[in-house]
Amino acid sequence: MTIPLTVALLTYNRPHYLQLALRAIIEQTYTDFELLVMDNGSTDNTPEVVLGFKDDRLRYVRNAPGHPASFNGTSAVLIARGKRLLITHDDDIMEADMLQRQMAMFDRNPELAAIWTNQSTMDENGQRLLDHLAPPGPDRIYARGEYIAKAAEERHWHPPSSLIFTPGLLPLASLHKVYRGLPLGTGKRAPTEGSGDYIIPAQMNLKAPVAFLNAPLLRYRQHGGQETNHADLTGAVLHGYVSLRRFVVRTDYKQQYVPVYDALIARYKAQRRVTEIAGSTLPMPALRQLQRMFRQGSADLAANPRAGFQLLPLALLLHQHAAAGTESELEQLLRVMPAAGPALQTSIHRLYRWAGIRHQGGNLFRNFAPGSRIVILGSVLLSALLVQEARQAGVHVVCCLDSSVTRQGCNWLGTTIVPPSWLAENDVPLAAIVLSSERDHEDELIHMLRRHDAETLIVSWKQLVEQYVQGSVAAVLEMTLD
Known part of the structure; x- marks a missing residue:
């Protein structure tokens, strides 16, 4: 039967x-x-x-x-x-x-x-x-x-x-x-x-x-x-994209999408490398590795300039560490990428706008008072961008929160990674909790954080980008930054 x-x-x-x-x-x-x-x-x-x-x-x-x-x-x-x-x-x-x-x-x-x-x-x-x-x-x-x-x-x-x-x-x-x-x-x-x-x-x-x-x-x-709280998610995502690239070459979409997968693979290799850095600054060998990953991921942008969208986080990180007077990888990317169209994800739109802010010399944390204390939810590539961005604005990153037990207790980019329960166990006055997730699930994250902290302002990096563009950051943050 x-x-x-x-x-x-x-x-x-x-x-x-x-x-x-x-x-x-x-x-x-x-x-x-x-x-x-x-x-x-x-x-x-x-x-x-x-x-x-x-x-x-x-x-x-x-x-x-x-x-x-x-x-x-x-x-x-x-x-x-x-x-x-x-x-x-x-x-x-x-x-x-x-x-x-x-x-x-x-x-x-x-x-x-x-x-x-x-x-x-x-x-x-x-x-x-x-x-x-x-x-x-x-x-x-x-x-x-x-x-x-x-x-x-x-x-x-x-x-x-x-x-x-x-x-x-x-x-x-x-x-x-x-x-x-x-x-x-x-x-x-x-x-x-x-x-x-x-x-x-x-x-x-x-x-x-x-x-x-x-x-x-x-x-x-x-x-x-x-x-997922006990696994190496960066490794899983990277393995998935390597496999998908291997599959896409067997389809009619090969020419258009191999460059996109090359960019994604470079981005997640960079994420894995960044999570291994304990010190507060990127050592020169690591910086050179990241630049090499960017070159590998952008080698075929002429075949599909949209692949550049997947490299935006890595390009932003390199721009944060670029020497004055030199053209950064972000500026190279902005020259060849098309404008972010309406069909793209929210996170890609916000990354594209963040790239424009950096290109003009701006900083997402410009309205935070120097010395303000924040924590960042997450410890991957977007979190690294936020850590560096905050430091360049004189904002102190107290720690990074992460639900993954594989990351908790690590010293990462000069900050300690702790479980979200740290919020309830410590009395450090905070200006904000900043969400680093690229997925649009802020309500879930806020629900989880509110079990540990009922009062501190919670703001996503996407909101910071939009508030910067709209010039309304001060109104949103004035309750905590007086």
């Missing part, structure tokens, strides 16, 4: 979330699927929770402890019996009609190899944070190769818990090697934790069209126990 769909629920030591996620799957309005609960060696009462559900569709698979999360997912691919597969997670909750709407879309478009959905977000207690993770809009069907190309510029983040795909299109020989712990072969690397968000839809799109169903059909939970 053909099984149309396998739903694989990955779990590890989260029985309080697992029960909610499992009930939501069992109560789906679409019912023709097998349900795998893939336990990565839980040491609590997870088995009792799973076996408490009585459903003929359910198979409970318990892997030995000690494997990474990717091993659990690989196991699901290899044992799933469905024509299509959804790998979802124990901390997220499906809306009741999610599977029905996706499978109906497959019925209408049988050529599709994958469909994922928009999502809402909630906190650890289930409180709604955002109604839509991606902007509301129409459903999208990407022609073969189109998603791989468009992912370079659109950079929409779609957590994988709603992705239904065709497992037969994956390179199963490589998955067997990963499962058995064997080397993949010359020039191939094992998947980096977190990079599958990009790679699996792209692998599908190499063979067939894929689609985005723009309805928030999954509640994505933000909480401190997520794997």
Whole structure:
């Protein structure tokens, strides 16, 4: 008998979330699927929770402890019996009609190899944070190769818990090697934790069209126990873009989008290098490395000048360290890039405006009183720009806040990286908390920060850029900077 769909629920030591996620799957309005609960060696009462559900569709698979999360997912691919597969997670909750709407879309478009959905977000207690993770809009069907190309510029983040795909299109020989712990072969690397968000839809799109169903059909939970808070996200993103570049050369979009991926790879290599710098200034060898990365990323801008948008953070960082009287990489970039059009992300628009401010000799922190104390949420490339920008304006960066335990306790660019809970544990008077995220999810971040600090002004770097352009920074900050 053909099984149309396998739903694989990955779990590890989260029985309080697992029960909610499992009930939501069992109560789906679409019912023709097998349900795998893939336990990565839980040491609590997870088995009792799973076996408490009585459903003929359910198979409970318990892997030995000690494997990474990717091993659990690989196991699901290899044992799933469905024509299509959804790998979802124990901390997220499906809306009741999610599977029905996706499978109906497959019925209408049988050529599709994958469909994922928009999502809402909630906190650890289930409180709604955002109604839509991606902007509301129409459903999208990407022609073969189109998603791989468009992912370079659109950079929409779609957590994988709603992705239904065709497992037969994956390179199963490589998955067997990963499962058995064997080397993949010359020039191939094992998947980096977190990079599958990009790679699996792209692998599908190499063979067939894929689609985005723009309805928030999954509640994505933000909480401190997520794997993303224990992983090297810069490494995951970099691995994803290296893989996508390898894919895009096999599509009709090669000439236009290889330069964009080259720019993205240079940008994230630079981010990884910057996060390794402990001192408050960039040492000359590091500066030369960053300049070399910029040259590599901008080598083919003539083929697609829009690729320069992806290099703006790196160009801004180099401009902050440029010697007086010399043409910086930012000025070189501004000469060849087109104007930022309306189709680009908010963050690209703001980076483009920030570039104009720097080019004219301005500083985002011009209205902060010298000696003001701020903290910055984040410790990646945008955070580095803000640290340097603040220092050049005489503003003191007390520390950087980061939820990732892999970064907490590090000394980075002369500042200490601490958990957000530092805000509640310290009485340092602050002028502002500055958000460095490029994603448009400020409401989520403010919700998280307000649990630790109910009063300090919270402002995003995007707001600082807009306020600078509009000349209204002083009005916004006067409550804290008198």
